[in-house]
Amino acid sequence: MxxxxxxxxxxxxxxxxxxxxxxxxxxxGMGKFASLSGxxxxxxxxxxxxxxxxQAVLGLNGLDISTVMGYYGMFYLYLVIMGAxxxxxxxxxxxxxxxxxxxxxxxxxxxISRMTILLTKLSSVVVQMVIFNAVMTVSSIxxxxxxxxxxxxxxxxxxxxxxxxxxxxxxxxxxxxxxIAAAGRNPKxxxxxxxxxxxxxxxxxxxxxxxEGIEALRFLTPFQYFAAPDVLNEGxxxxxxxxxxxxxxxxxxxxxxAYRRRDMQV
Amino acid sequence: MPVIELNxxxxxxxxxxxxxxxxxxxxxxxxxxxxxPNGAGKSTTxxxxxGLIYPTGGSAKIFGKDCLQHGTEIKKxxxxxxxxxxxYDNMKVxxxxxxxxxxxxxxxxxxxxxxxxxxxxxxxxxIDDLSLGNKKKxxxxxxxxxxxxxxxxxEPTSGLDPLMQQRFFELLEEExxxxxxxxxxxxxxxxxxxxxxxxxxxxxxxxxxxxxxxxLKGSTYKKFKLAAKSDVDASxxxxxxxxxWKSEGGEVSFLFKGDINEILRRIAGxxxxxxxxxxxxLEEIFMHYYESRxxxxx
Numbered sequence: 001m002x003x004x005x006x007x008x009x010x011x012x013x014x015x016x017x018x019x020x021x022x023x024x025x026x027x028x029g030m031g032k033f034a035s036l037s038g039x040x041x042x043x044x045x046x047x048x049x050x051x052x053x054x055q056a057v058l059g060l061n062g063l064d065i066s067t068v069m070g071y072y073g074m075f076y077l078y079l080v081i082m083g084a085x086x087x088x089x090x091x092x093x094x095x096x097x098x099x100x101x102x103x104x105x106x107x108x109x110x111x112i113s114r115m116t117i118l119l120t121k122l123s124s125v126v127v128q129m130v131i132f133n134a135v136m137t138v139s140s141i142x143x144x145x146x147x148x149x150x151x152x153x154x155x156x157x158x159x160x161x162x163x164x165x166x167x168x169x170x171x172x173x174x175x176x177x178x179x180i181a182a183a184g185r186n187p188k189x190x191x192x193x194x195x196x197x198x199x200x201x202x203x204x205x206x207x208x209x210x211x212e213g214i215e216a217l218r219f220l221t222p223f224q225y226f227a228a229p230d231v232l233n234e235g236x237x238x239x240x241x242x243x244x245x246x247x248x249x250x251x252x253x254x255x256x257x258a259y260r261r262r263d264m265q266v
Numbered sequence: 267m268p269v270i271e272l273n274x275x276x277x278x279x280x281x282x283x284x285x286x287x288x289x290x291x292x293x294x295x296x297x298x299x300x301x302x303p304n305g306a307g308k309s310t311t312x313x314x315x316x317g318l319i320y321p322t323g324g325s326a327k328i329f330g331k332d333c334l335q336h337g338t339e340i341k342k343x344x345x346x347x348x349x350x351x352x353x354y355d356n357m358k359v360x361x362x363x364x365x366x367x368x369x370x371x372x373x374x375x376x377x378x379x380x381x382x383x384x385x386x387x388x389x390x391x392x393i394d395d396l397s398l399g400n401k402k403k404x405x406x407x408x409x410x411x412x413x414x415x416x417x418x419x420x421e422p423t424s425g426l427d428p429l430m431q432q433r434f435f436e437l438l439e440e441e442x443x444x445x446x447x448x449x450x451x452x453x454x455x456x457x458x459x460x461x462x463x464x465x466x467x468x469x470x471x472x473x474x475x476x477x478x479x480x481x482l483k484g485s486t487y488k489k490f491k492l493a494a495k496s497d498v499d500a501s502x503x504x505x506x507x508x509x510x511w512k513s514e515g516g517e518v519s520f521l522f523k524g525d526i527n528e529i530l531r532r533i534a535g536x537x538x539x540x541x542x543x544x545x546x547x548l549e550e551i552f553m554h555y556y557e558s559r560x561x562x563x564x
Contacts, residue, residue, distance in 0.1 A: 006354070101352060103353060105352075106353060108316065109316050110369040111339070111341040113337070263320060264313070266318065
């Protein structure tokens with residue numbers, strides 16, 4: 001438990017900054033909805049007339065942004081990106097920082113097995129992502145509710161579904177980040193590699209939105225697993241839930257195998 | 267029972283550094299010197315023993331148990347001071363020491379205060395603000411806190427002033443009297459000379475000598491220095507046992523290991539102005555090991 005608390009304490013500051021960022025972003029984003037809905041049909045038409053690639057980049061994709069949930073669905077993409085950035089950095093750094101900061105020589109000389117270190121760090125990462133996700137969920141509901149006809153109850157179930165999807169994406173990117181840190185040679189670059197992988201899948205996701213005919217590639221990028229239009233219209237896809245959990249578990253298995261045999265670089 | 271047992275321990279990296287076929291044992295209650303120039307593989311050996319890196323061949327046992335299989339159990343009884351002390355940011359000395367102690371099932375608060383007092387370490391300072399020497403002290407207290415049976419020190423004295431070094435050595439001797447075995451790695455030989463009962467000398471990852479300190483610096487080696495009235499003919503001293511021959515400005519010096527009468531007969535044939543016969547310090551013996559092996563290896 002000592003390691004667990006140390007981990008949480010070490011990331012406390014960064015997590016607080018992220019939380020402030022989330023609340024500010026959700027607040028400001030939903031605040032814009034007021035002016036958008038005030039402008040009526042004009043804005044909606046303007047958005048609809050935008051070229052498809054630009055719509056894809058903005059996260060529109062057939063959402064009716066004149067409704068609260070449609071607008072939130074567009075905006076949701078940015079929350080997913082934030083969650084993905086946070087998760088991939090957190091996962092990679094949780095393992096890599098001990099080597100990067102040369103504290104591995106302290107920790108690994110203690111009577112604690114690598115497996116315990118790994119599982120403790122994993123739980124601390126999961127806890128932080130759950131907190132991150134909870135803050136997104138609560139602030140989303142709080143800021144969206146005033147614009148919904150039925151208040152909070154009208155948006156809660158949709159937001160909960162979207163946020164469950166986000167949590168699965170967070171877990172996936174964090175575990176991939178950990179696997180990169182455990183298997184990669186250079187601990188200083190683990191965070192960069194992890195973020196790089198995340199960005200790559202994000203660009204692939206945009207490419208899939210822009211180009212017709214490559215939908216088959218959707219399973220390669222987590223950003224497509226729980227896209228807002230799909231979730232809002234059809235709910236979370238069972239296939240993608242299974243896939244995301246499967247990738248997460250596979251990444252954790254790689255992490256365990258690699259970390260147990262790893263030569264610490266100090 | 268040997269506390270440390272290395273058996274053909276080998277670690278090869280992609281590049282040149284690493285260790286090759288390293289075998290030696292350290293007995294219970296010994297203060298064992300582990301000597302070699304920087305980059306010889308001392309830290310690699312220690313890190314392999316502690317399971318930070320994995321050997322590519324051979325095995326290491328501590329307390330009779332294999333370091334790979336029983337690492338966690340073994341480490342309960344090990345105190346380790348790494349060569350470079352880096353600790354978690356934003357932690358006070360006290361926090362770090364408590365964190366360290368929390369890994370062992372012992373109450374070490376009293377001992378923490380005692381050790382800190384003896385090493386003149388301020389427990390309430392932030393580690394980031396400490397000088398190199400004071401960081402080293404944190405490492406020392408951290409390593410001794412849980413009263414380990416085996417203390418592993420990797421270049422422990424860098425950054426310590428002579429007074430602190432003295433206290434640190436006294437602490438080590440005390441722990442040793444209480445039964446702790448100590449592995450002391452260093453490239454500074456005079457340190458080891460004082461403390462250690464045996465030394466292993468390692469160079470380029472290979473063990474090149476394993477000797478009792480008393481034998482290493484004992485009567486077998488003598489350092490001769492002569493000031494002769496005429497030039498000294500080096501070939502007259504070309505007998506086995508003469509090494510480190512240096513001739514400079516009418517003064518000749520060399521190390522000798524062997525029959526003392528043999529060498530004195532040859533010196534008697536010279537017209538001398540002065541003669542010194544001394545115990546060589548370890549540095550000179552070490553340099554000899556170093557150079558002669560280099561010659562033999564080439």
